[in-house]
Amino acid sequence: MTVLHAPGARGAARLTAAVLGTLLAGVTACSPATSGSDTGSAETVATGLDVPWSIAFLDGTPLISARDSGQILELTGGEPRVIGTVDGVEPGGESGLLGLATHRDGLYVYSTGADGNRIQRFAVDGRPGSLSLGTADTIIDRLPSAAYHSGGRIAFGPDGMLYATVGDAGVSEDAQNLDTPAGSILRLTPDGDVPADNPFDGSPIYSYGHRNPQGIAWAADGTMFASEFGQDTWDELNVIEPGGNYGWPEVEGIAGDDRFVDPVQQWRPDEASPSGIEIADGTIHIANLRGEVLRTVPVADPTDPSSSEELLEGEYGRLRDVARTPDGELWVLTSNTDGRGSPADGDDRLLRLPG
Ligand SMILES: [Ca+2]
Incomplete structure (x- = not known):
């Protein structure tokens, strides 16, 4: 500017x-364009979305989860169309229909039900433009859920395993307790079993000491990154190591304490609140809610705050997710209808970053 x-x-x-x-x-x-206007630095792909949370691509077709309605939408020809509603979704606060991930075995969906958070695998039938959500197979359930700190993102790693972020669900000390998945990142087989090479024998926990971990993504060299909502002091970007303890609630942010793994970057929550992340061309892209910015961090030098860039700053309001399309474009979901946005920011939309 x-x-x-x-x-x-x-x-x-x-x-x-x-x-x-x-x-x-x-x-x-x-x-910066007026929030919610059509004249920002990104191109609008779709508008009129209601609390969208996650984007994933199923054989090239964009799918979007809607947190409060429990609906999954497909986007063909620019128009969102409901392919189905996930049964038994109980929205509340930060809970509801959350993360999506696609796999050759189907569509994986993270949502809040009556007995907590669960991950289900769905068949998806039909062709683009007339897709329909098929039967569900629950691969893990009774994960901690709450109106606050409900985790919610899933992704398949380069090892073919399913990773899921689980919030502390408001019981901060549980993040240090390896007997509960609260405040951890899980690693599961695509069927929901515990892989034999997980860091803690027989446990789905891959890393712990997280408050409310969110986005997960892998760099080309296999390094795993995760964003995390902090309490009042520091939001975090972490490099995730198997068995790592990320400190919550003993420490927040960079603590220099040998017992814990420090984040590679930290930000004040009012400048950040990082949810979805995506890595493209050696750059980590982080969608921020309160910060209303798409922040970039280079994989090659993630600990240098001066190497971060801020895109879409203040142009579209709160940003919830970012994903790379099969064509290599970056798409971003806003989150202005989630109860914390400004009415001036209008409906939620899906944006395409200029190449
Ligand atoms: Ca930490």
């Missing part, structure tokens, strides 16, 4: 009306 410095006396004398007009036009053109 152009920064106008107050001209000195000599500079002011040179500012002809024409030059001033050009400068002002330039400022207008590159100022």
Whole structure:
């Protein structure tokens, strides 16, 4: 964005009306657009979404989860269309229909039911434009859920295993308790079993000491990253190591305590609140809710805060998820209808970043 410095006396004398007009036009053109407007720096793919939470691509067709309605939408020709509603979704606060992940075995869905959070695998029938959600197979259930700190993201790693983020569900000390999945990242086989090479024998827990871990993604070299909502002090970006203890609730942010793994970056929650993340071309992209910004961190040097960039800052309100399309574009979901957005930010939308 152009920064106008107050001209000195000599500079002011040179500012002809024409030059001033050009400068002002330039400022207008590159100022952040009014929130929710169509004139931001991204292209709108779809509008009118209601509390969208996650994007995934099933054989190239974009699918979107809607947190409160429990609906899964397909997007073909720019129009969202409901392919089905997940049975028994009980929305409340941060809970409801949350993460999606696709796999050759079907569509994996993370949602809140009457007995807590669960991950189900669905068959998806039909062709793009007339897809329908088939039968569900629950692969894990009774995960801790709550109106706050309900985790909710799932992704398949390069090892073919399913990873899931589980919040502490408001019981912070549980994040240090290996007898409960609260406050951890899980690693499961696609059928929901515990892989034989998990760090804790017979346990789905892959890492722990998390408060409310969110997005997970892997760099080309296999390094796993995860975003995490902090309490009042620091939000985090962590490199996830098997068996790692990430400190919550003993410490928050970079603590320099040998017992815990420090985050590679941390941000104040009002500048961040990082949810979905995606890695493309050696860059981690992080969708931020309160910070209303798509923040980038280079995989090659993730600990250097000065190497971060901020995209879409303040243009579209709260940002919930970011995903790479099969064509290599980056798409971003807003989250202004989740009860915490400003009415001025309008309906939620799906955005496409310029290439
Ligand atoms: Ca931590």
